[in-house]
Amino acid sequence: MNMNRVNNFVHYCARASHTVGIIPTCQWIFGTVQYNLNFSSPRFVRVWPRFLDHPVKLRARTSDPFVFRQIMIENEYAPLGDLKISSILDLGANIGLSSAWFLNRFPNVRVFAVEADADNYTVCSENLAPYRERAQVVRGAAWSRHATLVLRWKSCAANIHVHERGTEDVNEVCVEAWDIANLIRLSGFERVDLVKIDVEGVELEIFRSNIDNWLPFVRNLCIELHSQACRDTFFAALSSYEYQHLKSGELDICMNLRPKNDPQGAVHLAN
Structure with missing residues (x-):
């Protein structure tokens, strides 16, 4: 059993090396080991897949290597x-790995990237800064309407939940949220080729109301659905x-x- 795991790991690393390069694979392995063994030095690892500019x-000690594996290796x-x-809204941009993939593909x-968590936003801004005017990063959240939301962290920085602010939340970490129609306006896009x-x-809140204000102006959707209720509401x-x-x-x-x-859709986003 252990030998099978070793063989599977070796084969996976060979596949990863073919996809992102040998050195980036070693860096990714190191980051994964940091997470699994819970040590934090060095605090950052810079990884340069062969297909990124x-x-x-x-x-260290975050889900970043796992997200990297999903996007860059798998x-x-x-x-x-x-x-x-030619135009993308990246909602829940995390540290910008999906946006970086899009900008190179x-x-x-x-890309107009939106991320609610302050630490994620800071790293996302750094990761996308070399792309200059092609990437804009905004700290905020997507919602069904304009609102102030409270952030909740569960297992990691990639697992952030939000809810509307109440009177009992005065000392909580808050973030501004917009409906997608307003995010499209903020982006300056007339139409959006992809909303990720x-x-x-x-997504349960986003897709249960007001979708006709923005969905006709979107050509493609790419979404991670986190429950059966989310899946039912989305479809x-x-x-x-x-x-x-x-x-x-x-x-x-x-x-x-x-x-x-x-079939032709609308041409301009309504004011």
């Missing part, structure tokens, strides 16, 4: 690679749309969205 920073976003994409794309959503269950919201659906790892991808009663 710039390295990315991963933090290539979860690969099914999007053949689409024509689509040379002309502009990984918001730890908040119910898309019931009046046609699209091509596929799974990639933990992601549900809905491509070529178009309203059933208006």
Whole structure:
């Protein structure tokens, strides 16, 4: 049994080396060991996959190496690679690894990344800074309307939950939230070629109301659904749309969205 695990690990590392390079694989292994053995020196590891124009920073004792594995090694976003994409909303950007993947896969794309957690936001801003005007990072959250939300951390920095602020929350960590229609306006995009959503269950709130204010202006969706209730609400919201659906790892991808009663879609976001 142990030998099987060793063999599987060796094969996985060989696959990783082929995908991201030998040195980045060693750096990723080191970051994973840091997480599993709970030691924190050095505090950061810079990893430079062969297909990125710039390295990315991963933090010690966080879920960053796990997220790196999903995006950079297991290539979860690969099914999007053949689409024509020039504008992306990255909701739940974490430390910017998905945005970095998009910026390198689509040379002309502009990314508007939204991240609620202050530490994640800081690293995300650093990881995306080399892409200059092609990437804009905003500290905030996606919601069904404009609101002030309270942050809750569960297992790690990648597992952040939010809820609306109450009178008892005066000393809690808060963040401003917007509905997606307003995030599209903030981004300056007239239409959005891809909305990527990984918001730890908040998709339930996002997709249960006000979707007609923004969904007609989105061509493709890529989402991680965190419960059966989220899945049911999401696909119910898309019931009046046609699209091509596929799974990639933990992601549900809905491509070529178009309203059933208006195949061409709208042209301008309503004021």
